[in-house]
Amino acid sequence: MHVHHLIVAFAHGQLSRREQRRVLQHTQFCAECRVALDREIQFVADLRAELPAIGRPTARQMTRMWSALWTEYRGTNHRPSLDQPLQSIGMALALFLLCVFVSSAFFGGASQVIAAPLPPIPADVRATDTPVHTDTPGNTIPAALPSEVAIFSGIPKPSPVPVVGEMAIGN
Numbered sequence: 584m585h586v587h588h589l590i591v592a593f594a595h596g597q598l599s600r601r602e603q604r605r606v607l608q609h610t611q612f613c614a615e616c617r618v619a620l621d622r623e624i625q626f627v628a629d630l631r632a633e634l635p636a637i638g639r640p641t642a643r644q645m646t647r648m649w650s651a652l653w654t655e656y657r658g659t660n661h662r663p664s665l666d667q668p669l670q671s672i673g674m675a676l677a678l679f680l681l682c683v684f685v686s687s688a689f690f691g692g693a694s695q696v697i698a699a700p701l702p703p704i705p706a707d708v709r710a711t712d713t714p715v716h717t718d719t720p721g722n723t724i725p726a727a728l729p730s731e732v733a734i735f736s737g738i739p740k741p742s743p744v745p746v747v748g749e750m751a752i753g754n
Contacts, residue, residue, distance in 0.1 A: 585609070585616055594623040 586609045592598050593606045610617040640648070 585613065587616065587619060590616065590620050590623050593620065594627045 586606050589598060589602060589606050593603060598606065606616075606620070610620050
């Protein structure tokens, strides 16, 4: 029985001692598994030697990169822009106004604002005699009849009930 399924784990050092002994004992007698194990051990050794160098810049590359970064940094304008303070002031003003409206809604209580309140309505309106002076003597307005006197109590009076048999106006 071959140990192909254990060879990769053996090369990476991931097997228990018992499994390691099993692989070593088998590869002493099986040439096919011994070749596969030697190939895998060599591959793991190559990976461990080469992988740490991948992505690591050389000293010359680092020197070029830092000089380019410093040149770019020194060449840019580092004066503060006027846009940033204006944006901050605008945001602060908007936040202040929001706080004013929200706090007045929470702490203002139940208040109503009436733009122009109605004048008080008198409870009783009566016609009075108003003397009128004209060039001709004797022209006076007669006193108001009781049917012309308006009495207002605040509640409108109901309409009169129509009488049966009366003709409507306009017929």
